[in-house]
Amino acid sequence: MKRERAILQGRREKAGKLRRLKVKRKNVLLLAVSMFLANVSFGMAFPYLSVYMRLIGGTMLMVGLLSVAFNLTSTAFQYPFGYLSDSTRNRKGFIALGLFSTGFFYALMALVSTPLALLALRTAQGALGSAMMPAKSALIAELSTRIGSAYGLFSTVENAGYMSGNFLGGFLVKRIGIRGIFVLSGVLLAVSAVIALAMRERPRPKRAPRLLLIPQEGRESDRATVGKKALGRLMRGHLGTFYLSVLLMMIASGQVYSVVPVYFGETFGEEWVGLLFGIDSLAAALSGYYIGRLIDRYGAKRFYLLSIAGYGIAFLGYAFAESIYLMLPVAFLSGVKWSMTLNSASTYVAERVRVSERGQGMGLLNAMMSLGWVLGPLLGGYLSGISFTLNFVSTLIPLGLAFVLAIRLPG
Structure with missing residues (x-):
């Protein structure tokens, strides 16, 4: 009888594992399709x-404020949304909220005709749209034991989607106009939100009775640590140094990418702007999965350091590549280093935070990236008014500081 019960228990456990594996694979597929359409x-x-x-009469200052306002509100709301996704364990709900609200504001943008109205919508879009990133990053880490490979896979999917959108937008804009592009984007984001909601998550545990809770060795509490306490822990020590390094790198990124479309247009002609960005996205899509596998094998820190070096080389290429034939490989390198940055940074954080605080850890990572894109465009716009070359070369200062901080981190 004992032997029969043991066999039956073993079969039940095996069946349970197979069911969970099937659910995970389905969730990976649904999330991948959702993220592809979103991008x-x-x-x-x-x-x-x-x-x-x-077109609606905004000045170059207003153009710059579109980026600053969006990333400022995104910075403010990333961590709170990460905390909420941890405390509710409802990743898909926050992913869907971010996707739908982003699409909703794009659709509204098609109706406005004043610069201030467009700026207001972009500001609100940054606030509510930030619900997606911490939950999505945490969920990806939870869908696989090989975290680097998982981020690499989704990096490939998302960059392939973004590249497809670049080319599709260029094809459709003369046919349906910019307002039509915004409406179509809103529809696609609503569809992607519905697909995200089709994922299955573990139900949130019922509230336990108010008794003494005895922690089990080797297991973490399912409850997210209260925000203030977790925030202090995440910002201390090596992880806090890592976040500061990310901030410095994203300041350099914001300096360049907020103005480089104008630089490409003035230097090579407007027809090359979309093509160069398309090559950038193509490189990120092709390299993402393979970089993720290498990160699993050799460690996130090495590839994070390589990504900082890649930023420096790419920005020097922007400064001194005067021929389009030289700029094409620079654009390809730019895509590879972005894929390397996103995969290595996400993996580094995911491997060093508690499971119950992973949404908050990812929220802080995305907040640092967004904050860099608040400060960087302001600095880049000012320096580019003097010289594009000066702006591009000056990024070596924050990148150098980021590298010095990162090289001291534990591997």
């Missing part, structure tokens, strides 16, 4: 925001 939408709409601002 098609982003690739279609984002490049035309600044163009639209100019």
Whole structure:
């Protein structure tokens, strides 16, 4: 009888593992499809925001404020949304909220005709749209034991979607106009939100009775640590140093990528702007999965350091590549280093925070990236008014500081 019960228990456990594996695989597929469609939408709409601002009478200052306002509110809301996704264990709900609200505001942008109205919508979009990133990053880490490979896979999917959106937007804009692009993007994001909601998550545990809780060795509490306490812990020690390094790197990124479309247009002609960004996205899509596998094998720190070096080489290439034939490989390198940055940074954080605080850890990572894109564009716009070359070369200062901080981190 004991032997029969043991066999039956073993079969039940095996069946349970197979069911959980099936659910995980289905969730990976649904999330991948959702993120692909979302990034098609982003690739279609984002490049035309600044163009639209100019068409409705906005100044170059207003164009710059589109980026600053969006990333400022995104910075403020990333961590709170990460905390909420941890405390509720409802990743898909926050992913869907971020996707739907982003699409909703894109659709509303098609109706506005004043610069201030467009700026207000972009500001609100940054606030509510930030619900997606911490939950999505945490969920990806929870879908696989090989975290680097998982981030690499989704990096490939998302960059492929963004590249498709770049080319699709360029094809459709003359046919349906920028307003039509915004409406279509809103529809695609609503569809992607519905697909995200089709994922299955573990139900949130019922509230336990108010008795003494005895922690089990080797297991973490399912409850997210209260925000203030977790925030202090995440910002201390090596992880706090890592976040500061990310901030410095993203300041350099914001300096360059907020103005480089104008630089490409003035230097090589407007027809090359979309092509160079498409090559950038193509490189990120092709390299993402393989970089993720290498990160699992050799460690996130090595590839994070390589990504900082890649930023420096790419920005020097922007400064001194005077021929389009030299700029094409620079654009390809730019895509590879972005894929390397996102995968290595996400993996580094995911491997060093508690499971119950992973959404908060990812929220802080995304907040640092967004904050860099608040400060960077302001500095880049000022320096580019003097000289594009000066702006590009000056990024070596924050990148050098980021590298010095990162090289001291534990591997």
